Amino acid sequence: MNPILFFTAFLGVFILLNMYISKRLIAKLDTKEKYKRYLRIFLVVNFFGIIGYMLGRYYVDIPNWLYFLFSLPIGILFLLFCTAIIYDISRVVLHHSPVSEKRRNFFKRSLDISSLVVATSLSARSMYEARHVKLEKINIKIKKLKKQYKIVQLSDIHIGGLIDKTFIHNIVQRVNALNPDIVVITGDLVDINIVHAKETLDELKSLNSKYGTYFIVGNHEYFHDIAAIIDAVKALGIRVLENENVYIGDEGEGFNLAGVYDVFGYRTKSYVPEISDALRNLKESPTVLLAHQPRYIEEVTDNVDLMLSGHTHGGQLYPFRFLVKLQQPYISGLNQHNENLQIYVNKGTGFWGPPMRLGASSEITDITLEPIT
Template sequence: MDTDRVIFLLLLGVPCGLAHLYLWKRLVRDTTTTPRGRRLGTAAIAAMFVVLLAGLVGGRLLGTTLGSVLAWPGYLWLAMTLYLTLLLAVLEVPRAVLNRLWRRAQVPAPVTVPAEPDAAPVEEPPAGPVDTSRRLFIARSLAVAGGLAATGVVGYGATQALGGPVVKRVPITLGKLSPALNGFRIAVVSDIHLGPLLGRSHTERIVTTINGLDADLVAIVGDLVDGSVEELGEAAAPLRDLVSRNGSFFVTGNHEYYSGFQTWLTELSRLGVHPLRNERLTIARGGASFDLAGVNDVTGKAQGDGPDMERALAGRDTSTPVVMLAHQPVQAVQAAKLGVDLQLSGHTHGGQMWPFNYAVTLQQPVVSGLAEVDGMPVYVSNGAGFWGPPVRVGAPPDVTVVELRTA
């Protein structure tokens, strides 16, 4: 196992292990009264932790076909672990309140003991064991409530992640755009994530959605795959059926660099999807034009294939607008400095599962939708697939029609 995989396992495995310890305390220790019940509960929690770890490494070590057998239960349990932990943590407040109220209610009044004549009565505390039945009832009730709520959230999230992408239509005004290009439509899709859980039918559904949009141009802004061409070439094959007036274009995402990016660039070119490799081209219509530029993902630096925005923009006519395709929104900081008029990105998944959208803001300037970075409009797609758990909560998958408009 290489260093990256060890780090990957530590980053997820350690917090997941701590979460399972917490789940054991609340779902097993606090709710069982017999040694046998506690042993069975402990074994179940330990088994699910092993299933989770197997799901995390299965696709990477065993390939797409066998890895998918482990990935489905492993990743679904990862989502359950997250929401069970969050919900039970929230329920700590009513747990503490209920237990405190019960302790007060079950303590009887002190017993008054007669004293010697002419002496004051003496109060003694009540004797006898404290009844724990109410505490057990509270623990079991909150465990059931947390389990049902987490199952509901994960179930809803799975229907969102595995359902068809939402079509969004986003008009964006560019000051330099010629009236001849007013209404130019770019179909933006990102983070398709073909891999152990998403295959050919996923690609076919996305292609069908895009082809129904009457797009002038298709932009795939990274993270198409989680696996090699040998494993996923057939799953990506429907991309050859993409239809648009000005072609389909692609820039690398970070996951391409984990999946053999060079062979994927060759395969995409064969399928009629044109990679933009720190370069730009002119898109013309009705005697007017704009520049379409694309840069490699920042992850490519480690493999000698990093972004070079200056090269992509060198020598261009600054009187016409330039639209930049860049996988990560953080690349917009440099793009704005170099005079780019619009950046189209993905990478964030919109946070994919609430509350991770708040964590994404620590790394990226835009999480989802249209915003500005240093005065430059940036549109960030939620992505059409998912990574890890087949669950989306608060960030449905999407395909977006960006419509360019004149000022």
């Protein structure tokens, strides 16, 4: 899409959201006009923050603290919009409810106050959740597996902007403390020009595991010179799985680890996922497939026991979960796709866009593969 057209459409959507909040929430509050004016001024300032975010992300090099401030308005506006919808519906229901005028006025004032308090509280909570990465522990039983293996999965880190060297350093320390057999990174690792990401990326050299670290590309790698990113990751000593597989563990007691390019490659006509190549010459052992987007599972054959994915961020801000569900068959956690195939979807170790998460915490996944006894 033409950048100017995208930028115009992007801002147009947010103008409409601002108009709805102004007309259906702020205008309906039972408060003095000057307070309504302050809230509308906040909306205008917030909107210019969104413009600053777009410029800072794609066009202008700005200080990290300023980028942080510019990153917040998109999330704040979205939460305000969701609050405005609930407020609007509640107000209409209250208006038609069979209660006395005095009681209706009391409920209306309570609705006004609680709506603003909830929007503020959710914004604060979501900022807290984005910076506190949870450890998700899960045991997955695999048919024909001979011994136990520990996989630590990272996904959707989105290096760039607010995901910096310190963030990655802390993640690496936590992963190493788990003493994994292997570490897998299931896409969207880099979300900036690789020239600006190398210092942060270098922190991944310190990842320690028995059989090494493995990486597949996600859709965001295609936006920032995918070939350069793959080369940079390889230079760290990390194995990039490009429609291929490797064997993990001792002969006859391990498992196949396969990885494919992302489905975004179908659009670019390059770096296209090929399941047949990824599963070629498999050993007689279980197979774990790395594929960035859960919807790739529709192309998976019966030769795969477990697929590890990311991409969805678990919805990142809870109401988005319903929109993501329109595109992806699975949003988070462990799911049984069919009799022979399971899929685990990591909610993302970092975040994209606003540094906010609500109902979908960032995660490091500690996966223990277990034999079925």
